[in-house]
Amino acid sequence: MNETLSPIKPPSGWEYHSTEKLALRGGRLFDPSAELDEQTDLIIEKGVILSIGAIPDGWNGEVVDVSGCLVCPGFFDMHVHFREPGFEHKETIRTGCTAAAVGGFTGVAPMPNTNPAIDNPGMVRFQQEQALGLPVDLFPIAAITTGRKGATLTEIGELRDVGVKVFSDDGSPLVSSEMMRHALEYTRMFNLVISEHCEDMSLTKGGVMHEGSVATRLGLPGMPSIGEEIPVERNIQLAEFTGGRLHIAHISTAKSLDLIRRAKDRGINITAEVTPHHLTLDCSLLEGYNADYKVNPPLRTVEDVEALIEGLADGTIDAIATDHAPHAPDEKEVEFISAPFGMIGLETAVGVVHTRLVSTGKLSLSRMVAAFSTAPRAIMGLHEVNLKVGQAANITLFNPDEKWMVDREQMLSKAKNTPFHGWKLTGRTRGVVNRGMAWIRK
Amino acid sequence: MTEKLKQVIIDATGLERTLARLAHEILEANRGIEGLALIGIRTRGAPLAERLAKLISEIEHRGEVPVGILDITLYRDDYLMKLKTPKVRSTDIPFEINDRNLVLVDDVLFTGRTSRAAIDAILDYGRPARIQLAVLVDRGHREMPIQGDFVGKTVITSPGEEVRVRLKEIDNVDEVVLVETVND
Amino acid sequence: MNQVRFNHLLGLEGLSQEAITEILDSAEVFLEVLKRPIPSVPSLRGVTVANLFFEPSTRTKISFELAEKRVSADVANFAASGSSMTKGETMLDTARNIEAMKVDVVVIRHFAQGAPHFLAERINASVINAGDGSHEHPTQGLLDLLTLRHQVGQLDGLKVLILGDIAHSRVARSDIWGLKTMGAEVKLCGPATLIPRDVDLMGVDVTFDIVEGLSWCDVVIVLRLQMERQREGLIPSMREYLRTFGLTRLRLEQAGGEKIIMHPGPMNRGVEIDSDVADGPGSVILRQVTHGVAVRMAVLYLISGGERGIE
Numbered sequence: 001m002n003e004t005l006s007p008i009k010p011p012s013g014w015e016y017h018s019t020e021k022l023a024l025r026g027g028r029l030f031d032p033s034a035e036l037d038e039q040t041d042l043i044i045e046k047g048v049i050l051s052i053g054a055i056p057d058g059w060n061g062e063v064v065d066v067s068g069c070l071v072c073p074g075f076f077d078m079h080v081h082f083r084e085p086g087f088e089h090k091e092t093i094r095t096g097c098t099a100a101a102v103g104g105f106t107g108v109a110p111m112p113n114t115n116p117a118i119d120n121p122g123m124v125r126f127q128q129e130q131a132l133g134l135p136v137d138l139f140p141i142a143a144i145t146t147g148r149k150g151a152t153l154t155e156i157g158e159l160r161d162v163g164v165k166v167f168s169d170d171g172s173p174l175v176s177s178e179m180m181r182h183a184l185e186y187t188r189m190f191n192l193v194i195s196e197h198c199e200d201m202s203l204t205k206g207g208v209m210h211e212g213s214v215a216t217r218l219g220l221p222g223m224p225s226i227g228e229e230i231p232v233e234r235n236i237q238l239a240e241f242t243g244g245r246l247h248i249a250h251i252s253t254a255k256s257l258d259l260i261r262r263a264k265d266r267g268i269n270i271t272a273e274v275t276p277h278h279l280t281l282d283c284s285l286l287e288g289y290n291a292d293y294k295v296n297p298p299l300r301t302v303e304d305v306e307a308l309i310e311g312l313a314d315g316t317i318d319a320i321a322t323d324h325a326p327h328a329p330d331e332k333e334v335e336f337i338s339a340p341f342g343m344i345g346l347e348t349a350v351g352v353v354h355t356r357l358v359s360t361g362k363l364s365l366s367r368m369v370a371a372f373s374t375a376p377r378a379i380m381g382l383h384e385v386n387l388k389v390g391q392a393a394n395i396t397l398f399n400p401d402e403k404w405m406v407d408r409e410q411m412l413s414k415a416k417n418t419p420f421h422g423w424k425l426t427g428r429t430r431g432v433v434n435r436g437m438a439w440i441r442k
Numbered sequence: 443m444t445e446k447l448k449q450v451i452i453d454a455t456g457l458e459r460t461l462a463r464l465a466h467e468i469l470e471a472n473r474g475i476e477g478l479a480l481i482g483i484r485t486r487g488a489p490l491a492e493r494l495a496k497l498i499s500e501i502e503h504r505g506e507v508p509v510g511i512l513d514i515t516l517y518r519d520d521y522l523m524k525l526k527t528p529k530v531r532s533t534d535i536p537f538e539i540n541d542r543n544l545v546l547v548d549d550v551l552f553t554g555r556t557s558r559a560a561i562d563a564i565l566d567y568g569r570p571a572r573i574q575l576a577v578l579v580d581r582g583h584r585e586m587p588i589q590g591d592f593v594g595k596t597v598i599t600s601p602g603e604e605v606r607v608r609l610k611e612i613d614n615v616d617e618v619v620l621v622e623t624v625n626d
Numbered sequence: 627m628n629q630v631r632f633n634h635l636l637g638l639e640g641l642s643q644e645a646i647t648e649i650l651d652s653a654e655v656f657l658e659v660l661k662r663p664i665p666s667v668p669s670l671r672g673v674t675v676a677n678l679f680f681e682p683s684t685r686t687k688i689s690f691e692l693a694e695k696r697v698s699a700d701v702a703n704f705a706a707s708g709s710s711m712t713k714g715e716t717m718l719d720t721a722r723n724i725e726a727m728k729v730d731v732v733v734i735r736h737f738a739q740g741a742p743h744f745l746a747e748r749i750n751a752s753v754i755n756a757g758d759g760s761h762e763h764p765t766q767g768l769l770d771l772l773t774l775r776h777q778v779g780q781l782d783g784l785k786v787l788i789l790g791d792i793a794h795s796r797v798a799r800s801d802i803w804g805l806k807t808m809g810a811e812v813k814l815c816g817p818a819t820l821i822p823r824d825v826d827l828m829g830v831d832v833t834f835d836i837v838e839g840l841s842w843c844d845v846v847i848v849l850r851l852q853m854e855r856q857r858e859g860l861i862p863s864m865r866e867y868l869r870t871f872g873l874t875r876l877r878l879e880q881a882g883g884e885k886i887i888m889h890p891g892p893m894n895r896g897v898e899i900d901s902d903v904a905d906g907p908g909s910v911i912l913r914q915v916t917h918g919v920a921v922r923m924a925v926l927y928l929i930s931g932g933e934r935g936i937e
Contacts, residue, residue, distance in 0.1 A: 211823050212823055212824050213823075213824035213825075213827040213828075215822070215823075216822040216823060216824055216825050216827075216828070217639065217799070217828065218739055218740070218761060219739045219758075219759055219760035219761030219762070219796060219799060220739050220740075220760075220761075222822075222823065224823075288743060288747075289739070289740025289743045289744060330716065330718070333716075333718050334716055334717055334718070334744075335717055335736065335738030335739075335740065335741045335744060336738065336739060336740045336744070337738045337739060337740075337759070338738060513655070515669075516655075516659070516667035516668070516669040516697075516927070517667060517668055517669070518669070528931070529648075529651075529652070530652050530655045530656075530927065531655065532654065532655050532658060533655070533658060562668065563667075565664075566662055566663065566664040566666075566667070567662055567663060567664075568663055
């Protein structure tokens with residue numbers, strides 16, 4: 001791929017810097033994986049971390065003052081939907097990656113439920129090329145089965161050769177246990193990962209929200225918790241049986257968490273992610289029939305939310321991923337039952353998690369940074385990113401004290417379907433450094 | 443807003459005398475109680491109608507005069523402009539009104555809009571032979587071509603003033619007073 | 627006396643006892659109006675009401691239309707099949723169109739739960755929910771309350787059994803909220819597949835034994851059973867439904883005699899209710915229909931008054 005494509009300018013309010021000779025001054029270097037927590041400067045030359053420590057006298061590069069900010073290993077979102085090709089009116093790879101950079105992410109993994117689906121090497125290369133010139137690495141997730149139809153495996157070996165690390169039919173869970181078995185067996189040969197959206201569609205058919213007292217009052221068809229928990233358990237059993245690498249996407253119930261915890265205790269090689277919205281929102285918010293809260297898996301109960309926070313804190317849940325699912329306003333602004341599932345999350349994820357979980361003492365700062373950076377990369381089997389001298393500069397700048405209000409009109413994503421509009425947050429990303437460039441908010 | 447008392451227009455004994463005179467006038471104009479019926483307009487027209495009917499029966503000794511109660515809320519022409527939705531209450535006209543000599547009874551005749559609404563309402567119940575209007579006080583400032591047939595007392599008022607009729611059945615006292623409304 | 631202000635009537639959930647009482651009291655006045663030689667009043671002259679029916683419904687539509695005409699409102703009808711809805715116009719566009727037409731009150735029947743809420747948030751007109759999917763049907767709930775108040779005088783302490791497909795019933799939800807708010811006790815009875823999860827959190831009991839339920843109650847509200855429930859695999863057959871949950875003369879006798887029988891209509895005779903019960907001495911089903919017009923007149927009256935009309 002042509003990495004020398006000229007850099008794309010950041011959005012207004014942001015400054016572009018080359019990393020030929022760039023120093024970040026006065027930040028708090030924070031990298032739990034390297035046990036680094038130190039207030040000092042960091043110098044980058046030719047895109048690589050040259051030194052950590054005070055900027056020497058007479059140094060003649062560009063200096064950006066980042067005092068007040070955490071300087072972290074670049075954040076990574078392993079579950080996004082960028083809609084290109086096929087649904088470019090909702091989001092493109094360019095607008096999605098811009099939203100990712102503004103939200104503090106230096107890497108993303110888009111799901112293959114595009115039209116056509118990402119199920120062959122040509123489609124993967126097409127997606128990768130759309131992200132060139134941006135400070136965001138794009139690692140397309142390819143479909144497990146051709147056309148995401150659940151019938152035949154994609155050419156997993158060839159897809160690996162063009163850089164695919166993870167396979168998923170996200171949105172169309174594998175109905176057949178046999179197909180899931182074969183997918184886990186086949187990907188295991190290459191040390192690749194299956195990321196599964198666990199949903200038993202026969203139990204959730206027609207459902208639009210979590211089944212329970214709120215759905216009963218609203219008269220809305222429900223999606224029971226067991227619709228997730230039964231396939232979570234089935235897939236754990238298949239992972240144990242095959243020795244394959246299973247990652248469970250966006251878990252939403254306390255029972256799912258429990259099943260994963262027990263599986264991990266038994267030594268089964270599985271991982272799991274949770275979204276910021278399942279960590280902060282519950283199903284009572286659907287009372288006004290606002291389709292911005294309509295998401296799959298659905299928002300669950302307060303008890304589920306509390307369990308998930310605990311599971312993230314104790315490491316049972318490895319990573320945070322947004323499941324950024326953009327839809328055009330006219331698609332979402334319809335009767336609740338007709339609206340598509342999904343909410344966007346890239347530009348609010350870090351602020352929301354920091355405000356609701358870290359500021360309140362429910363989650364440590366180091367767990368948050370790990371769940372946003374090192375954990376997703378480790379799950380996917382990507383090269384490690386850290387703040388060590390000699391490493392390529394892949395950095396997220398985050399100001400934990402900055403207060404701001406979420407305004408959907410200010411968002412860089414094409415879509416505006418966020419449930420966090422109007423939220424007052426503490427903690428905001430300030431910039432990203434990656435691929436030889438830095439985008440820093442003025 | 444508070445109300446300041448300016449003048450007592452009719453006291454308790456005055457009210458008795460006025461009603462007695464109105465009863466005589468109604469009887470005379472209708473040549474007896476044959477076909478006569480009274481309809482009190484809610485709220486204070488209702489007890490006034492009851493009292494007049496009783497007085498008329500006492501004078502004539504020839505049977506009872508039927509009395510109905512009319513709520514004109516649903517016929518008001520200012521309904522959509524009011525700040526509060528007026529509470530509707532029941533109308534009770536327990537007799538056939540076709541070919542009757544009806545006397546509408548109200549406490550105060552002011553703009554004439556209430557009487558207009560009452561006439562409209564009555565016509566939805568049937569076709570009386572005639573409709574007359576009896577009021578305790580006529581305070582002027584008419585906005586409709588409506589006049590009282592039987593008037594207890596005519597009072598000259600200015601727009602900032604209000605005539606308050608208080609009756610024992612509702613207010614525990616019989617009196618008619620002129621008040622001025624003052625903004626606090 | 628302090629008046630209750632209604633901007634919209636979206637459901638009976640959350641409506642206070644005071645508000646419900648005011649609607650029922652006003653409806654009594656309109657019941658009297660309906661008995662007059664000329665059964666209409668001019669109160670809503672100049673008010674434009676649009677009936678938006680996105681789902682076929684003969685009864686509710688006629689009842690609303692009659693109510694609107696009897697309070698002298700101007701009426702415009704939009705039927706889903708006869709308007710742009712079939713061409714795929716969105717609710718949002720519909721809302722904007724209504725706004726542009728300067729309509730004062732919108733009566734909406736929609737297959738989607740929450741459609742009236744969607745409209746109410748986006749237009750200035752008052753919105754009356756005439757049934758939204760399986761959510762609520764507040765005017766039906768109110769007319770049931772009015773009918774019961776007429777029958778027994780006092781709703782407080784009344785024991786009401788709601789029988790049938792609770793899960794898919796907007797009438798059940800409105801009845802539950804209305805009855806609970808007015809102090810009645812409510813028990814639900816129906817097949818377990820048609821009783822929604824955690825429904826007891828609405829403050830009701832559930833029984834699967836119809837005779838037990840009938841023995842307990844003063845009133846039975848029988849719900850319509852849609853034929854598609856059998857296709858969806860929720861009940862084995864219509865025949866079994868009648869045998870297990872149908873309201874028959876025999877069952878009533880087993881339960882110790884006469885009850886007040888209500889049904890929101892249209893009835894499936896021989897499925898959820900037997901003809902000799904529907905037409906029997908306890909049945910107030912036709913009275914419900916008359917009360918429906920009066921209740922809707924009252925709601926239109928209370929919703930149209932007040933601040934509207936003033937700049």
